[in-house]
Amino acid sequence: MILSENLTKKYGSQVVLNIEHLEIPKGQSFGLVGNNGAGKTTFFSLLLDLIQPSSGKIVNNGVQVNTSEAWKPFTSAFIDETFLIGYLTPEEYFYFIGELRGRNKADVDALLSQFEDFFHGEILGQKKYLRDLSKGNQKKAGIVASFIGNPEVVVLDEPFANLDPTTQIRLKAIIKELAAEQDITVLVSSHDLSHVTEVCERIVVLNKGEIVKDIQTSTETLQELETFFGG
Amino acid sequence: MFKHFIRLQWKSFFRSSSFGKGIALKILMVFLGLYLLISLVGAGVGMYFILRKLVPDVSPMWLISQYFVYWILIELFLRYFMQKLPVMDIKPFLSLPIKKSAIAHYILGRSAVSVYNLLAIFFFVPFAIVLIFQGYPALNVLLWVVSIGAITLCINYVNFIINKSDKALVIIGAIIVGLYALDYFGLLPVKEFFGPIFHGLYAYPIAVFIPVALAILVYIINFNYLKNRIFLDASLKTKSQEAKTSDLAWTKRFGDIAPFLQLDLKLIWRNKRTKAQVFISLLFVFYGLIFYTQEIYANMMPMYAFLGIFMTGIFLANFGQFIPAWDSAYYSMMMSQNIPLRKYLESKAGLIAVSVVVMFLLTIPYVYFGWKALAVNFGSALYNLGVNIPVILYFGSFNKKRIELDQSPFGNMQGTSGTQFLIMLPVLGLPILIFTIAYYLFSVEVAVIVLSVLGIVGFFFRNYFFDKITEQYRRKKYGMIDGFKEKNS
Numbered sequence: 251m252i253l254s255e256n257l258t259k260k261y262g263s264q265v266v267l268n269i270e271h272l273e274i275p276k277g278q279s280f281g282l283v284g285n286n287g288a289g290k291t292t293f294f295s296l297l298l299d300l301i302q303p304s305s306g307k308i309v310n311n312g313v314q315v316n317t318s319e320a321w322k323p324f325t326s327a328f329i330d331e332t333f334l335i336g337y338l339t340p341e342e343y344f345y346f347i348g349e350l351r352g353r354n355k356a357d358v359d360a361l362l363s364q365f366e367d368f369f370h371g372e373i374l375g376q377k378k379y380l381r382d383l384s385k386g387n388q389k390k391a392g393i394v395a396s397f398i399g400n401p402e403v404v405v406l407d408e409p410f411a412n413l414d415p416t417t418q419i420r421l422k423a424i425i426k427e428l429a430a431e432q433d434i435t436v437l438v439s440s441h442d443l444s445h446v447t448e449v450c451e452r453i454v455v456l457n458k459g460e461i462v463k464d465i466q467t468s469t470e471t472l473q474e475l476e477t478f479f480g481g
Numbered sequence: 482m483f484k485h486f487i488r489l490q491w492k493s494f495f496r497s498s499s500f501g502k503g504i505a506l507k508i509l510m511v512f513l514g515l516y517l518l519i520s521l522v523g524a525g526v527g528m529y530f531i532l533r534k535l536v537p538d539v540s541p542m543w544l545i546s547q548y549f550v551y552w553i554l555i556e557l558f559l560r561y562f563m564q565k566l567p568v569m570d571i572k573p574f575l576s577l578p579i580k581k582s583a584i585a586h587y588i589l590g591r592s593a594v595s596v597y598n599l600l601a602i603f604f605f606v607p608f609a610i611v612l613i614f615q616g617y618p619a620l621n622v623l624l625w626v627v628s629i630g631a632i633t634l635c636i637n638y639v640n641f642i643i644n645k646s647d648k649a650l651v652i653i654g655a656i657i658v659g660l661y662a663l664d665y666f667g668l669l670p671v672k673e674f675f676g677p678i679f680h681g682l683y684a685y686p687i688a689v690f691i692p693v694a695l696a697i698l699v700y701i702i703n704f705n706y707l708k709n710r711i712f713l714d715a716s717l718k719t720k721s722q723e724a725k726t727s728d729l730a731w732t733k734r735f736g737d738i739a740p741f742l743q744l745d746l747k748l749i750w751r752n753k754r755t756k757a758q759v760f761i762s763l764l765f766v767f768y769g770l771i772f773y774t775q776e777i778y779a780n781m782m783p784m785y786a787f788l789g790i791f792m793t794g795i796f797l798a799n800f801g802q803f804i805p806a807w808d809s810a811y812y813s814m815m816m817s818q819n820i821p822l823r824k825y826l827e828s829k830a831g832l833i834a835v836s837v838v839v840m841f842l843l844t845i846p847y848v849y850f851g852w853k854a855l856a857v858n859f860g861s862a863l864y865n866l867g868v869n870i871p872v873i874l875y876f877g878s879f880n881k882k883r884i885e886l887d888q889s890p891f892g893n894m895q896g897t898s899g900t901q902f903l904i905m906l907p908v909l910g911l912p913i914l915i916f917t918i919a920y921y922l923f924s925v926e927v928a929v930i931v932l933s934v935l936g937i938v939g940f941f942f943r944n945y946f947f948d949k950i951t952e953q954y955r956r957k958k959y960g961m962i963d964g965f966k967e968k969n970s
Contacts, residue, residue, distance in 0.1 A: 298817040302959050322819040332966070333814035335744070337751040337886065349740040350819050379751070399819075 251276035251403065251435045252297070256306035259292055259459075267292045267459040269306075274437070274452075276311075276402075279429030281450030281467075282439040283475065288456040290439040291329065294407050297437075298327055310403060323351070327405035328392040336381030340373045340391045343380060344398060351399025358398060365394050368420045385412045393421065397428070404428065405437045410445050418445065425449045443479070447472045486587045518603060525607030529615065542612065542683055547676035553636060554657045560597060560640045561650045575711065585707045589700060592641070593634060601633045624686040631692035638699040642706070737821075741828030748807060752886035755800070755807065762796040762836070766843045773850040782925055785854060786916035786932075789861030790869075790909055792844050796836035797865055801873035802904050804829050805954075809883040809965035816958060823951045830870050830947075837865045853925055857916075860932035864912050867939025871946040876904045878950070878957045881964030 252274040259267040267289040274280050282290045295301045297308055299315045307314050310321040327333070335343055348358035362374065372387050373394075380388060389412050396404055409425075410418050426449055429436050440446040446453060447467055455463035455478065463478065465471055532541035574584055609626045613619050643649035663669040682688050729746060732739045749755040769788050772778045791798075800807075805825075808815055815825070841862035848855040912932060919928035939946070954961075 298813075300813050300817060300959075300962050322817070325817075327817055329813070332811055333817075335811050335814075337747060338744075342747070346740055346744060347818070 251278075252308065252310050252437075254293075254296075254306065254308040257293075257296065257303055257308060258305045259289075259296060259301065260304040265459055267296070269293070269459075269461055272454070272461065274435060276435055277429075277432050278452055279425065279436045279450045280438070281446040281453040282437065282456060283441070283443060283446055283453060284439075284456035285441075285479070287458070289459040290456055291407055292459075293456070294327070294329060294405055294437070294439065297405060298325070298329070321403075324402040325405070326351075326396040326399065326401035326403070327407075328389075328396040328409070329405070329407045331385070331388050331392070333392050333395075334380045334388055337379055339379055340376070340383070343391065344395055347395045347398050351401075353399050361398060362394070365397075365424075368394065368417065368424060370417065386414060386417065389413060390417065402433055403435045403437070407439050408441065409438060410440055410442050422449050443475045444472055447475065483583075483587065483590075486591075490591065521600060521603040522607045525604040526611055528604075528608050529611045542617070543676065543680055545608075546678075546680035546683070547672040549679040550660070550671065550675040551657065553632065554653060554660070556597075556601075556636050557640060557643075558650070558653050558657060560636065561644060561653070581708055581711045582704075584711055585704050588707065589638070589641075589703055592637060595637070598633050598637055601629060605629045621683055621686050624689040625683040628682040628689050628692045631689075631696040634696040635692065635699055638696070638703045641703055642699070735831070738824050738828040738831060741825050742831065745828055745832050748886070749800075754884070754886055758799045759796070762799055762840070763843075765792060765795040766840065768792055769844065769847050769854070773847060773854060779850075782853075782857075782920045782928070783913055783917040785857040786861065786913045786920075786928070787909070788854075789844075789858040790865065790912050793837050793840045793858060793862040794865040794869055794908070795840065797833045797869055797873060798905070798908060800836070801829075801833050801870070801877065803880065803884060804874060804877035805961070806877075806880045806882060806884045806965070807886070810886065812965045813962050816962060822954055823947060826874055826947065826950060826954065830874060833870055833873075834866055837862055837870075856925070856929045857932075860916075860929035860936070861912065863936030864932045864939075865936070867936030867943075868912070869908050871939065871943070871950060872907055873904060874950050875946075875953060876907075878953045878961075881960055883965045883967060885968075 252272075254269055254272045257267065257269045257272075258265060266287075282293065284290050292301070296303055297310065297315065299319075299321075302316060307316065309315070310325060313321040315321050335346070338346065344358050344362060345355055348354065353361075362369075366374075369390060373383075373391055376383075380391060383391065389409070393406060393409055396406065406425075409421060413421060422445060425436060425438065428434050429449065429451065436450075438446060438450060451467055453463070453465045453467055453471060453475070454461055455465075455475070463475075465474065528545070529541050532539075532544050536544060605626060609622050612622050643653075660669075660671045664671040682692065729743045732742045732746070735742055749759060769792055772784055772788060778784045805812065841858060844858045845855065847858065912935075915935070916928045916932055919931045
């Protein structure tokens with residue numbers, strides 16, 4: 251589904267990302283871990299064509315992302331709060347995203363009704379603009395918005411940060427459910443090793459822009475990762 | 482303690498990113514500031530002689546005292562918009578071992594040296610110096626200046642008390658208009674009533690204690706109020722307004738661009754800066770009154786062209802020059818979403834086009850000043866629609882400065898860079914130049930026709946232009962995303 255080859259990103263002489271070869275098959279739930287500055291967000295930004303690669307390319311379902319925009323209809327993402335439109339209410343935001351992805355109000359409402367638990371009554375019908383919601387609630391809205399319109403690739407950067415424990419547990423269930431579906435590829439990055447090992451079938455560890463580990467998740471994975479980062 | 486605060490203040494000023502903006506903008510700001518200062522000092526110096534000349538048999542001091550009450554009220558009214566108590570800056574200090582009273586004193590003390598207070602000083606001190614040279618008793622004049630300073634501080638602190646409610650603004654506005662009307666129609670001698678009171682400040686030097694005492698009193702009230710409210714949830718929290726959901730169903734008839742149109746309308750209506758932009762643009766309809774009514778401009782056709790382009794295109798210029806920076810806060814989302822860039826641009830163009838038509842309709846009454854005014858405005862509107870809309874969208878692709886939508890628009894230079902000044906040349910200068918040349922070579926009629934035809938031609942090439950502009954936005958995409966991420970100030 252996603253193939254990156256000889257991908258590098260340099261700022262001046264500093265190399266922030268250097269991935270020789272990375273292939274993520276369709277339907278995989280893929281976890282990206284690494285310390286600050288390891289290149290996680292850089293990789294996602296490259297995947298979404300928000301920054302230009304210094305060399306190499308990313309191909310998303312046969313579409314090279316920095317030359318064609320044909321990847322947009324089947325890809326959705328939530329990177330940070332800058333993906334939200336502050337002066338809209340959550341409902342208006344969902345409908346707007348829905349409209350961009352060819353879903354009418356009824357479709358969006360049907361999807362939202364599945365996330366009532368996740369929202370915990372703090373998102374819908376609050377008479378608040380997104381800019382006035384707390385960080386955690388903004389995140390909830392942004393994450394759910396990325397599920398609108400049956401995307402085949404869902405990219406979530408640090409989805410667990412800023413969420414309360416209940417919501418984290420619910421989000422894990424949601425991601426697992428999503429990953430269980432055959433044709434949805436989920437890409438998640440996180441600082442939280444236990445969360446990411448729990449939801450992802452495969453984990454790639456980035457360090458200073460390079461892939462240092464590529465693991466199929468098993469019962470020992472958490473231990474392995476903790477030794478790696480602890481040592 | 483205050484030493485620390487002042488040092489921090491100093492750093493925040495010199496390290497603020499607005500200070501580090503482009504050199505051209507900086508120079509412009511310095512010139513504007515100097516110009517304002519010099520005009521104030523000049524007005525202060527000249528005021529004595531002007532008043533002497535206008536009303537030779539009354540002492541200027543007496544005259545100026547009569548208008549004091551209006552000065553105070555109008556300044557209160559204006560400050561309501563301009564000046565807010567700078568409470569947000571103290572958040573980092575709350576958890577540090579600093580007494581709350583020290584913080585309160587600091588906030589209030591800092592506001593005393595604000596620019597708004599200096600304005601009055603720069604006007605009244607030169608005025609007072611002239612008075613002394615004209616033989617007014619020095620002691621009286623000096624203490625009078627002290628009184629003025631105290632009154633300014635009173636205004637400063639009263640503003641913070643009343644700033645919390647919109648009602649106060651309406652009341653002050655009503656009082657200003659009411660007093661002036663009463664005075665004007667001779668129902669109540671307002672000036673004669675307040676004149677002696679303020680003149681007393683000069684005539685009886687001992688009276689200086691009254692404004693000083695008042696200033697101290699207002700300060701103490703403010704201090705007590707503030708000290709008890711230095712909590713995150715009380716005065717520091719910015720109020721969030723209740724959201725009104727609207728689906729703007731009528732936009733559906735515009736087809737593909739409907740979602741963007743809805744977004745743009747909400748953008749304009751729900752954010753301070755954009756909303757003010759609309760009101761300012763509407764006010765500029767009256768701009769014509771300044772020129773059409775004056776004899777000198779009656780036959781100055783290039784001036785008509787300027788007014789036409791300017792009045793019908795004011796929203797085009799004000800709003801258009803910052804496209805797409807209005808969406809800067811969430812631009813990376815827009816760029817990774819399934820968005821046809823062209824529809825996005827067409828929606829903006831549609832909105833501006835509507836504004837041009839509305840502004841033209843509003844200027845129709847100027848036909849009172851002759852058919853030429855109407856004809857020129859019509860030609861200008863067509864030119865704006867056909868040529869200036871694509872031009873301003875094209876130049877928008879050079880925008881790389883982020884705009885925070887919920888900040889006040891007054892004196893807000895956010896998002897401004899050299900581009901904005903460059904845009905004005907082709908948008909405003911070119912049509913006036915074309916008009917002027919056609920007018921002097923042929924006639925007004927021809928000049929209007931030339932503008933109109935250019936507009937219509939531009940309209941026919943609309944598709945071509947939009948293809949090119951979309952291409953340009955695509956090319957500049959990465960730079961824009963990068964630039965819009967940089968938060969300033």
